Amino acid sequence: MPDFQPTNPDYAQAVRGSFAKQGIMRHIGATLVDIQPGYAVIQLPYGDDVSQQHGFFHGGVVGTIADSAGGYAGFSLMAAGDGVLTVEYKINLVAPADGELLIARGQVIRPGRTLTATRADVLVVKNGRETLCGMMQQTLMRIVGRAEVTG
Amino acid sequence: MPDFQPTNPDYAQAVRGSFAKQGIMRHIGATLVDIQPGYAVIQLPYGDDVSQQHGFFHGGVVGTIADSAGGYAGFSLMAAGDGVLTVEYKINLVAPADGELLIARGQVIRPGRTLTATRADVLVVKNGRETLCGMMQQTLMRIVGRAEVTG
Amino acid sequence: MPDFQPTNPDYAQAVRGSFAKQGIMRHIGATLVDIQPGYAVIQLPYGDDVSQQHGFFHGGVVGTIADSAGGYAGFSLMAAGDGVLTVEYKINLVAPADGELLIARGQVIRPGRTLTATRADVLVVKNGRETLCGMMQQTLMRIVGRAEVTG
Amino acid sequence: MPDFQPTNPDYAQAVRGSFAKQGIMRHIGATLVDIQPGYAVIQLPYGDDVSQQHGFFHGGVVGTIADSAGGYAGFSLMAAGDGVLTVEYKINLVAPADGELLIARGQVIRPGRTLTATRADVLVVKNGRETLCGMMQQTLMRIVGRAEVTG
Numbered sequence: 275m276p277d278f279q280p281t282n283p284d285y286a287q288a289v290r291g292s293f294a295k296q297g298i299m300r301h302i303g304a305t306l307v308d309i310q311p312g313y314a315v316i317q318l319p320y321g322d323d324v325s326q327q328h329g330f331f332h333g334g335v336v337g338t339i340a341d342s343a344g345g346y347a348g349f350s351l352m353a354a355g356d357g358v359l360t361v362e363y364k365i366n367l368v369a370p371a372d373g374e375l376l377i378a379r380g381q382v383i384r385p386g387r388t389l390t391a392t393r394a395d396v397l398v399v400k401n402g403r404e405t406l407c408g409m410m411q412q413t414l415m416r417i418v419g420r421a422e423v424t425g
Numbered sequence: 426m427p428d429f430q431p432t433n434p435d436y437a438q439a440v441r442g443s444f445a446k447q448g449i450m451r452h453i454g455a456t457l458v459d460i461q462p463g464y465a466v467i468q469l470p471y472g473d474d475v476s477q478q479h480g481f482f483h484g485g486v487v488g489t490i491a492d493s494a495g496g497y498a499g500f501s502l503m504a505a506g507d508g509v510l511t512v513e514y515k516i517n518l519v520a521p522a523d524g525e526l527l528i529a530r531g532q533v534i535r536p537g538r539t540l541t542a543t544r545a546d547v548l549v550v551k552n553g554r555e556t557l558c559g560m561m562q563q564t565l566m567r568i569v570g571r572a573e574v575t576g
Numbered sequence: 577m578p579d580f581q582p583t584n585p586d587y588a589q590a591v592r593g594s595f596a597k598q599g600i601m602r603h604i605g606a607t608l609v610d611i612q613p614g615y616a617v618i619q620l621p622y623g624d625d626v627s628q629q630h631g632f633f634h635g636g637v638v639g640t641i642a643d644s645a646g647g648y649a650g651f652s653l654m655a656a657g658d659g660v661l662t663v664e665y666k667i668n669l670v671a672p673a674d675g676e677l678l679i680a681r682g683q684v685i686r687p688g689r690t691l692t693a694t695r696a697d698v699l700v701v702k703n704g705r706e707t708l709c710g711m712m713q714q715t716l717m718r719i720v721g722r723a724e725v726t727g
Numbered sequence: 728m729p730d731f732q733p734t735n736p737d738y739a740q741a742v743r744g745s746f747a748k749q750g751i752m753r754h755i756g757a758t759l760v761d762i763q764p765g766y767a768v769i770q771l772p773y774g775d776d777v778s779q780q781h782g783f784f785h786g787g788v789v790g791t792i793a794d795s796a797g798g799y800a801g802f803s804l805m806a807a808g809d810g811v812l813t814v815e816y817k818i819n820l821v822a823p824a825d826g827e828l829l830i831a832r833g834q835v836i837r838p839g840r841t842l843t844a845t846r847a848d849v850l851v852v853k854n855g856r857e858t859l860c861g862m863m864q865q866t867l868m869r870i871v872g873r874a875e876v877t878g
Contacts, residue, residue, distance in 0.1 A: 295478030298486055302452070327446030333496075333511045334489025335449055341485045360484045361691060362715055364515035364666055364817045366864060368837040368844045383862055384821040388690070389663060389717070391821045391862055393846075409836060409844060411819060411864045413664055413715065415691070512842060513866055515666045515817055517715060519686040519693045534711055535670040539841070540814060540868070542670045542711055544695075560685055560693055562668060562713045564815055564866060566842070597780030600788055603755070629748030635798075635813045636791025637751055643787045662786045666817035 278312035278382060282354040285311065289346045296342070304339055306346065312382035314346035320374045331371035331407075336378075336396050340365055340410040343380030344392035348414040351385050357417035361389070365396075365410040373400030378408070390414040429463035429533060433505040436462065440497045447493065455490055457497065463533035465497035471525045482522035482558075487529075487547050491516055491561040494531030495543035499565040502536050508568035512540070516547075516561040524551030529559070541565040580614035580684060584656040587613065591648045598644065606641055608648065614684035616648035622676045633673035633709075638680075638698050642667055642712040645682030646694035650716040653687050659719035663691070667698075667712040675702030680710070692716040731765035731835060735807040738764065742799045749795070757792055759799065765835035767799035773827045784824035784860075789831075789849050793818055793863040796833030797845035801867040804838050810870035814842070818849075818863040826853030831861070843867040 282288055286309050293299060293306045299316075302324050308315035316339045318324065318331075326332040341363050349358040380394035396408030433439055437460050444450060444457045450467075453475050459466035467490045469475065469482075477483040492514050500509040531545040547559030584590055588611050595601060595608045601618075604626050610617035618641045620626065620633070628634040643665050651660040682696035698710030735741055739762050746752060746759045752769075755777050761768035769792045771777065771784070779785040794816050802811045833847035849861030 292478050296483060297473040297476035298453075298483040301474035302449075322448040323452035325448035327443050332447060332449040332489065332493075333514075334485070334492045337488045337492065337514070338483065338485025341488065342483075345484075359521075360518050362515065362517040362664065363484075363488070364513065364864060366513040366844045366866060367511050368839070370510075384859060386821070389821075391819045393862070406837060409846070409864060411817060411862060413819060513815065515713060517693045517713060519688070519691075535708060537670070540670075542668045544711070557686060560695070560713060562666060562711060564668060594780050598785060599775040599778035600755075600785040603776035604751075624750040625754035627750035629745050634749060634751040634791065634795075635816075636787070636794045639790045639794065639816070640785065640787025643790065644785075647786075661823075662820050664817065664819040665786075665790070666815065667790075668815040669813050672812075 278351055280311040280351060282352065284354065285350045288354065289314065289350055292349065293346065298338065299342065302335065309346065309350060312347055312351050314343045314350065314380045316343045316378045318376040331376050331398065333367050336367060336371050336376065336408040337365045339376060339378040340394040340396050340408055341412065343378035344394045344410060344412040345414060347380035347382050347392050348390040351382060352416055355419050359415045359417060361413040361415050363410055363412040365408050367408055369405050369407045371398045371407040373398035375399040388416055390416065429502055431462040431502060433503065435505065436501045439505065440465065440501050443500065444497065450493065453486065460497065460501060463498055463502050465494045465501065465531045467494045467529045469527040482527050482549065484518050487518060487522050487527065487559040488516045490527060490529040491545040491547050491559055492563065494529035495545045495561060495563040496565060498531035498533050498543050499541040502533060503567055506570050510566045510568060512564040512566050514561055514563040516559050518559055520556055520558045522549045522558045524549035526550040539567055580653055582613040582653060584654065586656065587652045590656065591616065591652050594651065595648065601644065604637065611648065611652060614649055614653050616645045616652065616682045618645045618680045620678040633678050633700065635669050638669060638673050638678065638710040639667045641678060641680040642696040642698050642710055643714065645680035646696045646712060646714040647716060649682035649684050649694050650692040653684060654718055657721050661717045661719060663715040663717050665712055665714040667710050669710055671707050671709045673700045673709040675700035677701040690718055731804055733764040733804060735805065737807065738803045741807065742767065742803050745802065746799065752795065755788065762799065762803060765800055765804050767796045767803065767833045769796045769831045771829040784829050784851065786820045789820060789824050789829065789861040790818045792829060792831040793847040793849050793861055794865065796831035797847045797863060797865040798867060800833035800835050800845050801843040804835060805869055808872050812868045812870060814866040814868050816863055816865040818861050820861055822858055822860045824851045824860045826851035828852040841869055
C-alpha cells in the first residue's frame with residue numbers, strides 16, 4: 275500500500291461524517307471499519323435484505339460497498355471543503371459472494387488534481403475463511419470547495 | 426431494440442419469480458415494471474434509505490438496479506432451468522441521480538451460448554423530467570440446467 | 577443518434593487535422609470515414625499487421641479504433657483550442673473480429689463541461705456481412721485551451 | 728504476486744509461440760520480456776508509429792499491450808491445447824504515456840475453470856523514471872482443447 279500524505283489533517287473525521295450521512299449504508303447495515311490516507315475498509319454482515327435469490331450477497335451490493343470504499347479512500351486525500359463524485363466504476367464478480375460477511379478494501383492507486391483512480395477488492399468470509407469475490411476499478415472526481423457528494 | 430425470440434415460453438414468469446426472491450430489491454423498494462424478450466425495466470422511488478449524503482440516489486444503488494435490469498434482460502432469453510450470473514459490469518455515473526424516481530432499462534446487445542453482453546441506461550425523474558444518470562455495460566454467464574443465480 | 581450542436585464551426589477540420597497526426601492510425605492503416613457533431617466513424621482493413629495469432633483482428637486493435645472513434649466523437653463537440661484526453665475505456669469483445677474490414681462508430685451519449693461519456697460499436701465485415709464484435713464505453717476529459725491530445 | 732502452479736509444464740514455450748504469431752505485436756515493435764505462471768510482461772519502445780498527435784504513446788496502444796499481457800498471464804495457467812479469448816477489458820489511462828518505453832505487467836488475480844480475471848499495470852519510462860500510466864482489469868475465457876486465440 276503506497277504511503278500517502280493527507281492534505282486534510284482531519285481526514286478521518288471528514289470521511290466518518292460523510293459516511294454517517296449515507297442512508298443506504300445504514301439501511302443495508304454497512305459500517306466503515308478502517309480509514310487511513312488513501313485507504314478505506316467497509317464491512318457488511320449477511321442478511322436477507324442484501325441477498326439475491328439464492329442466498330448470496332447481491333452483486334449490486336458488492337458493487338455498492340466497493341464503490342463507497344474506493345470513494346472514501348479517495349476522499350481521504352482531498353482538502354477540507356472538497357467534495358468527491360464517482361465518475362465510473364467497474365467490478366468483476368469473480369466468485370459467488372457466499373458467506374456471512376463482506377469486506378471491501380478500497381485504495382487509491384493514483385491521486386490527481388481533478389481525477390483519482392482507485393481499486394477495491396471485496397472479500398467474502400465464510401466459516402472464517404476469506405475468498406476474493408469482487409475486483410473493482412474506479413474513477414473519482416474532486417469537486418473543489420464543495421461539500422462531498424461521494425456515491 | 427432488437428427483436429429477440431425467447432427460448433422459454435414462460436420467460437416472464439421465470440424472471441418475475443426470480444426477482445421476487447431478491448431480498449435486496451424488496452429491501453430498497455425496487456420493482457420490476459416491464460419484462461420482454463431481451464429487455465427488462467426496474468424502477469425505484471427515492472427515499473432516505475437509498476441515499477448518499479446529499480440527498481441523491483447512491484451510485485451503488487444506481488449500479489444495483491442497472492445490474493439487475495441487465496441480468497434479467499439476459500435471463501429472459503435463456504432456457505427453462507438455466508441460471509444466470511453477472512460476470513462483471515461497468516457503470517458511468519454521468520449526472521447526479523437527483524430526483525424522485527430511478528428507472529433502469531436493461532437490454533441484451535449480444536446473446537451467446539455461454540456469455541451474453543447487455544447495456545442498461547438509468548434515468549432519474551425529477552418533476553416529471555427524465556435525465557440520463559447512468560450508463561452500464563455488462564457480461565452475463567449462462568449456467569446450464571441450474572436455477573438462476575443472477576446478481 | 578442525438579442531434580448535437582457543435583461549438584466549433586470548424587469541428588470537422590479540427591478532427592481531421594488531429595487524426596492525421598496520430599502515427600498509430602497511419603501505421604495500422606485506419607482512416608476516418610465520417611465525422612459529424614458527436615459522431616465519428618473509423619475504418620480499418622484487415623492485414624497481417626493488425627492480427628492476432630489466428631488471423632483475426634487483435635482485440636487491442638479493436639479497442640484502439642473504438643477509443644479513437646469515441647474520442648473524436650467527443651472532440652467534435654468541444655471549442656476551438658480545446659484538447660481531449662481519454663480518461664478510461666472499457667470494451668467487450670462479443671464476437672471474434674474475423675473479417676476483411678473493421679468499422680468503429682463512436683458517439684457521444686452525454687457531453688459535459690469537463691467530462692464526456694461516449695459509446696462505440698465495432699463491426700467486422702466478412703463477405704459483405706456486418707457482425708457486432710466490440711462494444712465500448714468511454715470517459716473523455718476536456719482540456720480547456722490546450723491543443724488536443726486524444727488517445 | 729500469488730504463487731500459481733502451471734498446468735502445462737511447457738507454458739512458457741506455448742506463450743512465446745502464440746505471441747510470435749501476433750502480427751500486431753511485431754508490427755508495433757512489442758516484445759514479450761518475461762513469462763511466469765500467471766504473469767507476463769510486454770515492452771514497447773516509443774516511435775512515431777505508436778503515437779497520438781502530441782508525441783505520446785496512443786491510449787489504444789497502451790490498452791493493446793495491457794490486453795496481451797493480461798491474456799498471456801492467463802494463458803500461462805491453462806492446459807496444453809487450450810485456447811484463450813479476451814471477453815472484455817477496461818483500462819484507466821491515469822497519466823500521459825509520455826516516455827521512451829512502455830512496460831505492461833499482467834497478472835492473474837483469479838483463475839477459473841471457464842473464466843479468469845486479470846489485472847495489468849502499464850508503466851511509462853522517461854529518462855529512466857517509471858510512471859504508472861495505465862491500469863487494466865480484464866476477463867478471459869478458456870477455450871478447451873482449441874489452439875489459443877488470445878486477443
